[in-house]
Amino acid sequence: MKERTALIAGATGLVGNELLQILLQEKEYERVYAIVRKSLMLKHPKLIEIVCDFDRLEEVKEYFAVDDVFCCLGTTIKKAKTREAMYKVDVEYPVTLAKLAKAQGACHFLIISSVNANVESFIWYPKMKGQLEEQIKNIPFATTSILRPSLLLGMRKEFRFFEGIAIKVVRGLSILLRRSLPSQMGIEAKIVAQAMYQIAQMNKPGVRIYSPKQMEDIIK
Template sequence: MKTALVAGTTGLVGEKLVRELIKSNVYEKITLISRRETGFSEEQSVHERLVSFDDLAKDEDCFATDDIFVCLGTTLKKAKSKGQFEKVDYEYPVKMAQLAKKQGASRFLIVSAIGADPESSFFYSKVKGRLEEALIMLRLPSLHILRPSLLLGSRNEFRLGEKTAEVLGKPLSLALVGPLEKYKPVKAEHVAMVMCALAQEESSGIHIYESDRIRHLGKVLEEKPM
């Protein structure tokens, strides 16, 4: 059996991912790194590690694992400044990737975003693009970058902008066909299922998954008999 580490476990994708990893019965140990307790501590295979993301080097030993899943992400409103946003969405994931490489982790899987582009005029997309660029430059043994569109699912926290986009996006998604299909909303549960499945593949190098491919793979996995 394998071991895994998950960062961003209190978010929409992260919470569903942990449940998916537990259900898979592939991992004998799943380490969750977080600032606060996550609520998964009663699960036998789950081990919580409370950390300071500003000083991850203190906990670098937990990066000596098979698969590392990063689902960290915030919003400008919640971060309250561009600097703090960059810290959460760029600096922390890059540091995790550096520690993953140092500790010999086999696979690094991360949730980015549709439209990620280091040259983008949109701050959010630019930060995500810079993140992807930095991760690729690290030459990790196996790097999987997922670029979902608008995420569908119930959050622990209410985000007005995302909820509004979700309500308006459902009817509009019918018109998103062909090249526009990748902009259709995608279930957070599907992103989690795809991340778990990809980690079981013997792959090396860089792999990028656009939202339409995530949606397709998620539907296939959902319909797959148990």
Template structure:
């Protein structure tokens, strides 16, 4: 009896990890249909891909009857792009949570969330606090499987330049030999490796809440 093929949805498909995740899902024969929520067309044509053009104000209606198995949430803003903290919360927390609740209500059982190393809802750092709250909110939705990915410095080609990431890309190769033992989690990681690990764990069907730091992500990629 052939394995049942999955249906996935990617939130944040135009971003660094989201784009890699989308490409891997389209190439993976374990997935028969892949949806991507975007504000504007991605410019990709693939027989398995269906784009859903929506934003926070219209996404509820767009997802009202949509049934998927796996949600891959890789959406996120930056302080430079979204200096207003209220808008930052809307993009990083309220929007993905709204999508997650809609999909879960329609039968989605698995979520893979791109978070951040150091995510902590009680952190004094705004970014880490926000990521921690997103993690907590996703766990509260009721998914059978929750996979939280906490990568360190992300490596890959972005549309926009991020100063500290650019600096890290220069420095980390020079000092990478220092990151041994527990410090391995501080090494930079390719966005494609994060995407690959997410797709791999989603198809394994393990239930419960799972947290993945950089080194484990690399091993699962």
């Protein structure tokens, strides 16, 4: 049986960090390439770290000849400072990565979008995510998997004020009502990472979109 290879972008993020650990622990992949701006300071026999400038991804495109590409890239307006800078991280980098990976022979492209992604939206963020999805769909991978998580729950390395408030509200309601709230309101980053990994093993052809509920169902 052919040993498979994986590429992950966004390994320092909330979902990406969880996913990287899964990719390294499980047996399906012989090698895992991680594209990063600076070293992860992590040693593992399967891990091959690619430190690069994301504005010059074409310079490391030879590493993109893998079976499965996991894209967990994303930022916030607070961190990016401007919409233009955020668009570059959330849309331009993933699309460039996808095009280069397809040219190198990658078969399956998996990407994290947003539950409210809609190219026709009058709100900038969901519209941006909708634009991302449309561009990714037009790149002819054998399989394209788009995951649409709701509010991501988990411990981030950086503090996000408004997101932190939203997470407290969601968890507070769960405690108050003494039951788990619908995944459309919030989903653990660990669940998204596990679902992303499982979807890669399913490898269903064509373009497929996964809701928070479907992600939960996949890992059960």
